[in-house]
Amino acid sequence: MAELKALEYLIASHPLIDNHAHNLLSALSASDYAKYPFESVVSEAQGEALTDQSTKTLAHLRALKQLAEFYECSPTLDEIKSSRDKLIRDNYELLVKRCLEGTQMLLLDDGLNADDVEQYPWHNRFTPGPTKRIVRIETIAAELAKSVFEASLEDDGELIKDGLESLSEPVLLLLWARFRKEFSTSIQASLNDPDVVSFKSVICYRSGLNVESPSPDEMFSAFQSYIVRAAENGDFRINHKPLNDHLVLSTLRTIAGQRAEKGTSKPIQFHTGLGDTDINLRLSNPAFLQGLIEKFSRVDFVLLHSAYPYTREAGYLASSYPNTYLDVGEVFPMTSRDAQESILRQSLELVPSTKILWSTDGHYHPETYWLANKQFREALNSVLSDYLRKGDYTLIQATDTASEILFQNSNRLYNLNQGPEFPQQLPTIIPHPRSSIHPSSVSPSVLELENFLRDNPSVEFIWMQFIDNTATVRLRMLPIRKFRQMVLEEERVTITSAVLNVLQTDVTVGPDPLIAGSFYMKPDLSTLCRNVGIESKSATVMTFWQKEDGSPFEGCPRTTLRNIVNKCHKEHGISILCGFEIELVFMKQQIEADGSVNYVPWTTIHSWSNMTSEIRAGLPSIENIVRALADIDIHLEQFHAESSPGQFEFVLPPSNPLTATDTLIKARQTIVHVAEQHGLRATLYPRPYATSAGTAAHVHLSISPTTREDAFLAGMLAHLPAVLAFTFPQSASYERVRPGIWAGGTWVAWGNGNRETPIRKIYPGRWEWKSMDGLANPYLGVASIISAGYLGLKGDLVPSMKACNVDTATLTPSEREALSITTPMPLVLEGSIAALRKDPALIELMGKDFTSRYIDVRLGEMEMLEDMPDDERRSWLIARY
Known part of the structure; x- marks a missing residue:
């Protein structure tokens, strides 16, 4: 349930104000267990009751397990002490910092009689807000x-x-x-x-609350x-x-006098309930304070420590008197999980959420802070989630309650004038203090972001990516704090519209490049993925392009693909799955005598699906690629050596077309990154070696239900030459359009399992489109293929062409005619572009203005590349694709 996730993230990440705590021991005394027993982190008992008996309590055993996770050791008191002693010796301040993570401000009662504690200003270094x-x-x-x-x-x-x-x-x-x-x-x-922000009385310990x-x-x-x-x-x-x-009484009169004279004053806290043997438990009941609360109505009373076991009495006072507040501290981690949740429920029985305060009562040992905060967030989430699930709270009410208890109530009561400051490394769905976005108005995208950051806390930067018309991956990099703020405040990144007419060299082409104007990149948070195989604490996210008003911007590759998939489903009830085969050639870079760069084979003893001595030697590189992909949840169907030297194929799992294409881009990037770590260049270049097999980017498409498969196939065949302008987008692509090299053949045709036709039928409703390579923008390539199938559905076309189950190049003219194979594949880019220009229906689906600019880019790119010598052009393309 998205609402429960939103609440969970808020509680886990919202900074807190600790409204009642105490000084920490100095590093010299932090391990003096004879004087400051470590068992006291979960018990107020003393002597034998503490060291021998309290260790058998549920609260103690739970704390041991959590501290063992903190110290990454066995859950025994001796092991935990040993681990903490080492950290105290090595870096005590690091221990304190870790224990205070998530705490924005400490309010310290520094009246404990201990000579071995640090003074309150020392604690400032560990929290964003000043210690008071x-x-x-x-x-x-x-x-x-x-x-x-x-x-x-x-x-x-x-x-x-x-x-x-x-x-x-x-x-x-x-x-x-x-x-x-x-x-x-x-x-x-x-x-x-x-x-000074408050006063405190421990009269509960001295003579009782019956003042x-x-x-x-x-x-x-x-x-x-x-x-x-x-x-x-x-x-x-x-x-x-x-x-x-x-x-x-003297203190109360002075506080009340200040309020009467100046209109402002400071609260007073009272220890109530839970304590050590120095306390008279009966006289620690806050009900004894009712008369004082009534008499000193100008003084704000804070009933500390949940008043446990008198929580309900304290709750009654806090609900009945406007000057009374309930603190729910100290019972974390002093009581069991069930007790903690019960105490919170009792607190919420009557008390307004605006009058409940949080504190750790942390003292002496830093772990008292860490345990209390950890267990309180867990209990708060459990209780509020239950009320949200049952409908007692709306999400806005639940998130407001959490924010108020953790931060806002203390901030207001003690006049701290703080705005919540969210550490970069912690996930949060709370807006930046300047934001007008309410925490409850979280979108599924925000939930995706916070879920991702929670699972990947090391991520510091986000790469916002898009693929331009030359299939160049372009990006903007943002620090995570700015990216989070951007998402929460629904900001976007501005990109010049000129990118629609830009070549790989950043030169604009065409008669009418869009020098003026912009579009806006909106991140698709469902695509967030860590960058692996590269020395970078970053992640990528794909984007949609939008106009100023938020409507789609024509030419956005991902929007184009998403739209045509949706049209197939909405208009014809057709669902589509897509999968890719990644073919790459691994090469080694070689610097020639003249300083030029050349790329040479990684392996020479190489053949299809074989395990040669060179392939065995290179297995660590290949297997590291597979592991890296699995690390980001891209789990290959299979992988194997292909025919060309250094060529391998990685088969990706199927998914909806947009997700599958996103996965393709991420997988390719990861393969390239890992290859670079091994000193290799992984290239998608279609024909690295003139005498060896080329490299494609085969697309597998399946439709459901299969009852309209003939119409879909007929559309793909009818528009295939025009589609090639998107799937075979460069002159280099046509180096593979040769007969007899298992590259899809040279005729518009299809066959049952025939790899020498551009469309291979695998089984009913599933085809492999073989005529696409790695130079194509895969979003546009797949969108154009599906658009062709859509036009077949729309026109209810019937394929006149029969299945060809042999190499079309071996057929005589009459044999081709008998199969209705009449249209040759374009052998050059100009032929595919000419076919596209004559296909208004496909242009309409892809976008008229976009298609015109796309053609301008392809022709400008062709002219640029043709000016290069062959060897230079080959190296130039291998370095970029």
Whole structure:
């Protein structure tokens, strides 16, 4: 289902904003498993519960398998550690980069008490967007309390002269006043700090989410107890409920005041649900925050970590209060696949898609980011695809939901002002930020592109190809990022119309070349194919030619072929299959004494379907060609040596005519590329050696149903001389039109299995058209053949010619007459062109203006080539075809 594919691609490739994460360890500490157990990437447990028991959980086992894929090792903890240790030693930043692929921006709570982490600016180098801070209010408070206390000890004025003994009530009151002032000032400073995007409270760990408004006496008493204890043991962690409640309430008042005064402010995140043994699970239920959410309606609350196992309670709050948001992080990868999908479904039960945020809660080990992002994208795709499949979502709604959760909601809530930046190597169907194309308006072509790029991530460039009237393959090369943008925004590549009158040398010919004007190349994404056998991270795509308004441009070879195939089907119910035999001669380049280039045989001990000593020696080259073709899903029917020195035949599988011809072009290019790697020139030149067999490009056509085969055959015979202008397009083509060399003969005729007639009937409704070679534009050649058959169908022709099952050259005039073989094949190009000019019906189908220009090109090309000496012309053509 195309819609499901579109959604899958979006989720897999859309950049994300990680709205809650933590600092990574430095390279020196990343392998310190005694201090930072690697098992913690999938569990909040500690001690024996972490190292011995958590390893038996489903979440742990799943993570091992995924990490084993990441490190390309066995799925055991020891093997994974060994592999990661090596990468950490070799290139720790590469590991971090890989783990953060797809992340555009990190919002870091840098309040974890760890001395071995990198500071938050260090993380900037790994994401397109800048890393921002989340201020943990309890950490700030502890640092301020310590600094206030230590400053008082050193104050000459002194509050504290004799240590703890002087911590009298008046002294404590002054310390309390200083602390409150410093804390309020710090929160206000953070509100004004552009690097800070949010606040966070871990009161859930300290005293629970049941925040109350303590009295002044309760607050002071808690502070007194706290500071005395801290002064004694040096631990300034705040863990007294009235004091913790005060910190939260003070922060909320400051945030609300900023909103009232300036109209803008910053959210506050609350750890809810899942945690380690330091947490009171019952008091981690976000339902306890309902009163605060109501009271501080000007403050945006973010309920972190899916509030698991209280996801539904959090969802209720986020759905009921406009200032409440639900973060769905941390449970990835802490829970099983089923749990993750269940959590997402529970989140979507009530919560608007515009209020769900994504985060990894990544910390210490880079793999925490990678695992969380990977598993979240998988779960999100599974859940949204299910709703799309069931009709609960339309594609636009599903893609909007994914984009909002991954990126847009955090971007909006935290005022990040980011536009999604899509890495070149990742497939995406989301438009460039400047695009007006909605992600849901994806076409099948876009799906083809993303499917191809997903399967071929190494591709960096796209070659947009077309074949001109001289059968020269021309192209424009685009970086993949530009090509993707072009496809998504439905842009096209402009080509001068003069190409219709251009020779291989780029010289225009004819009385009226189209110097002014253009047509537009539109890529046919179904033809995308990697370039193999060549040192290039590129792929080719064939194109259709269009006018400015998007209508077909006359003369487009692929459009011409597609149109005539469609006419056969729509008007006569005839479906057509097409297949090609590729004949090539492999030659070696030789530089002569005068500097000229000559091409000499690759093999001399050579014969048809034989395995000579030279052929055996050359098998690695031939078999590499077959492997390269298979690598791009061109699977040959068979291949073998042909008669001429160095000549081989490769038989392609049948398909619809347009696809078959696209495959032919790609196969030829691949053969040439691989041959070059082996120091060879693979040429389609029709007659490289005057005393040996020539080289053709035989076409196999079959029609279904076969009930109209006589009419189709009659049309091909009736228009054969004119068709030769397209299938035998150069003077060199007629070097093969000789009797007795298995090249199709010299008379317009057909036969049952007869290779000395231009049309060989193989069985009912299937023929081999032998009179085509590699100098022809194959799209035009096949289009002209089918056009001839179409005219037979249209006129309901009946062939008067009988089957000839011998070499027509051996027949006497009376024997030919008895078979109604009366028309000789043109022996020169001028004869075929003359026949074409006298065939208005064929011209009409191929295009009047196009045909006129095509003839101009062929005559101009003939004149150019005739001015060359024979040897020079031969080398010139071998080098180009």
